[in-house]
Amino acid sequence: MRALNIAATGMLAQQLNVEVISNNIANLNTTAFKRQRAEFQDLLYQDQRPVGAQSSDNGNLVPVGVQVGSGVKAAAIYRITEQGTMLNTNNPLDMAIQGRGYFQVQMPDGTTAYTRAGSFQLSATGEIVTADGYIVDPGITLPNNTVAVTVNASGQVLAQIAGQTTPQTVGQFQLAAFPNEGGLEQLGGNLLKETPASGSPTTGNPGATGFGQLQQGFVETSNVNVVSEITNLITAQRAYEMNSKVISTVDSMSQTLTQMQ
Amino acid sequence: MNDASSVALSAQLAVLHQTDVIANNLANLSTTGFKAQHVAFTQYLSQTSDGTPISYVQEAGTARDPSEGPITQTSNPLDIAIRGDGYFTIQTPLGERFTRNGHFQLDADRQIVTSQGYPVLSDNGSPVVIPDGSGEITIGADGSVSTNQGSVSKIGIVSFPDQQAMTETAGGLYTTAQVPQPATDAKLMQGSIEGSNVEPIIEITRLLSAERNVDYAKTFINAEATQVSNAIDRLGKTV
Numbered sequence: 001m002r003a004l005n006i007a008a009t010g011m012l013a014q015q016l017n018v019e020v021i022s023n024n025i026a027n028l029n030t031t032a033f034k035r036q037r038a039e040f041q042d043l044l045y046q047d048q049r050p051v052g053a054q055s056s057d058n059g060n061l062v063p064v065g066v067q068v069g070s071g072v073k074a075a076a077i078y079r080i081t082e083q084g085t086m087l088n089t090n091n092p093l094d095m096a097i098q099g100r101g102y103f104q105v106q107m108p109d110g111t112t113a114y115t116r117a118g119s120f121q122l123s124a125t126g127e128i129v130t131a132d133g134y135i136v137d138p139g140i141t142l143p144n145n146t147v148a149v150t151v152n153a154s155g156q157v158l159a160q161i162a163g164q165t166t167p168q169t170v171g172q173f174q175l176a177a178f179p180n181e182g183g184l185e186q187l188g189g190n191l192l193k194e195t196p197a198s199g200s201p202t203t204g205n206p207g208a209t210g211f212g213q214l215q216q217g218f219v220e221t222s223n224v225n226v227v228s229e230i231t232n233l234i235t236a237q238r239a240y241e242m243n244s245k246v247i248s249t250v251d252s253m254s255q256t257l258t259q260m261q
Numbered sequence: 262m263n264d265a266s267s268v269a270l271s272a273q274l275a276v277l278h279q280t281d282v283i284a285n286n287l288a289n290l291s292t293t294g295f296k297a298q299h300v301a302f303t304q305y306l307s308q309t310s311d312g313t314p315i316s317y318v319q320e321a322g323t324a325r326d327p328s329e330g331p332i333t334q335t336s337n338p339l340d341i342a343i344r345g346d347g348y349f350t351i352q353t354p355l356g357e358r359f360t361r362n363g364h365f366q367l368d369a370d371r372q373i374v375t376s377q378g379y380p381v382l383s384d385n386g387s388p389v390v391i392p393d394g395s396g397e398i399t400i401g402a403d404g405s406v407s408t409n410q411g412s413v414s415k416i417g418i419v420s421f422p423d424q425q426a427m428t429e430t431a432g433g434l435y436t437t438a439q440v441p442q443p444a445t446d447a448k449l450m451q452g453s454i455e456g457s458n459v460e461p462i463i464e465i466t467r468l469l470s471a472e473r474n475v476d477y478a479k480t481f482i483n484a485e486a487t488q489v490s491n492a493i494d495r496l497g498k499t500v
Contacts, residue, residue, distance in 0.1 A: 001277070002281045002284070003277075003280045003281045003283070003284035004284075006281065006284035006285050006288050007284045007287065007288060009288050010284070010287055010288030010289070010290070013288065013291065014290075014291065017291060037335060037337075038291075039293060039364050039376055040289070040291050040292040040293065041292055041293070041362070041376070041431065041432040041433050042285070042289050042292055042295055042429070042431060042432065042433060043431050044430070044431040045428075045429050045430065045431065047428065048320075049320075049322065050428070051425070051426050051427070051428050052426060052438065062322065063322070063423075063425060063426070064301070064321070064322035064323065064324045064425045064426075065322055065323070065428070066300075066320050066322050066323050067298070067323050067428065067429060068278070068281050068282060068285065068323065069282075069285035069288075069289070069298070069429075070285065071284075071285060071288045071289075072288045072289045072291075072292055075364075075376045075377070075432065076364075076376040078337070078364075078366065078376070080335060080336060080337045081337075082336045082337070099396070100396060179367050179368070179369055179370070179371045179391075179393070180366060180367040180368055180369060180371075181367075182366045182367070183366070183368070183369065196369060197368065197369055198369065199368075199369035199370070199371070200369075202393070209396075210393075210395065210396060235291070236291070238461070239287075239290040239291055239461075242287050242290065242461050242464070242465060243284075243287055243288060243290075245465060245468070246280075246283065246284045246287055246468060249280075249468050249469070249471075249472050250280060250284070252472060253277070253280065253471070253472055253475045256472075256475050256476050256479045257273070257475070257479065259479060259483075260479050260482055260483060261482070261483045261486040261487075
């Protein structure tokens with residue numbers, strides 16, 4: 001009765017599917033959240049009668065063999081890095097990346113994390129930090145008496161200082177790009193970490209070849225599409241039910257077998 | 262056990278096996294590029310001691326349903342669905358394998374790889390490497406890969422004279438002794454993925470009929486057993 005175990009792998013897979021979908025829906029309003037998708041693959045097959053085996057001494061070949069699968073497993077949960085829509089906030093320290101690239105964030109342990117969530121704040125010393133207070137590389141400090149700050153598409157930060165007529169360049173945002181964005185590890189808090197699978201980052205100014213441009217006063221919203229998530233949820237629920245139907249049917253079949261005289 | 266019961270038993274064994282295949286189909290309802298399998302049965306002829314032919318049930322094979330699964334849009338630039346008859350060629354440590362599962366990604370060396378990390382081969386048999394610093398990747402219907410830096414390579418799509426003669430290994434990868442030929446009527450769709458072609462209604466119907474068939478065979482075997490024990494009773498009385 002392999003069918004019981006096979007159906008169990010099916011139920012586990014659909015459970016994971018629902019978990020991924022619910023995480024997407026939960027992060028509907030998370031800045032720069034990238035939706036995820038669970039990818040499944042079939043398990044090993046048992047060759048009970050191999051394809052192409054000889055069925056007679058005259059060399060007749062078996063046209064179709066008997067191959068029985070053993071269920072399903074999760075192959076990957078991957079992020080779909082499609083651009084989210086731009087939401088105008090008019091906050092001068094909200095920065096959205098239009099195109100490829102990540103902001104680099106200095107973590108308290110000295111490592112670098114990467115994020116596309118550009119809703120930044122100022123620290124007590126006037127430095128541009130993330131919502132968690134981590135410094136955004138390469139570290140941009142606004143002078144004390146700044147009245148207005150402008151960030152242009154190529155990431156230059158210009159501060160308008162009280163009493164001066166021309167804005168002054170105080171820093172330059174830099175972006176990092178990876179060969180395999182899907183290979184980045186998620187740390188939570190909108191932060192991602194470099195892994196051997198992601199490859200090492202190349203840094204560059206926004207707007208340079210291979211990097212997106214910055215848009216001041218905007219945030220990138222999540223790229224979750226509620227309609228498709230709900231549809232996927234319904235499909236996953238039905239698939240779960242069908243696998244559970246297999247289990248109950250196989251159970252009643254075994255009951256039948258025990259009633260044999 | 263007499264012949265009648267063993268014929269019914271062969272039916273039960275066949276149906277239990279069919280249930281395993283149905284369970285695998287339903288477990289793979291959400292598996293990208295999965296092809297449903299169906300069991301075909303055949304007769305196994307034998308003779309009783311007086312020469313009357315009797316036929317047992319035996320499995321002939323599990324045939325794959327080659328029909329195309331539903332195409333779902335994912336908007337992931339490296340999700341590629343094949344429309345029509347065709348397979349991607351994958352370089353695995355065990356040699357070339359073929360798949361219709363077009364969920365790919367870039368690895369750290371900028372090669373297009375499967376979710377197991379095996380490179381996808383181009384039409385001339387080499388891995389497809391995206392140059393550093395490229396922007397969006399565009400994949401044409403014929404498999405040609407290009408970026409903003411120009412044309413890169415062409416993903417190979419192959420087909421085989423007999424799809425049923427391919428053996429499935431795990432992970433949607435197929436192996437075969439046939440020589441792959443360039444596919445003539447396959448088109449790629451970027452940003453989409455081919456879902457599993459399992460039809461839940463058909464599978465559930467088959468499952469229910471399998472359940473009934475096991476039940477019928479049980480009833481038959483039980484009736485046969487009663488008959489035999491009655492016979493023994495009666496014959497015992499006449500002596």
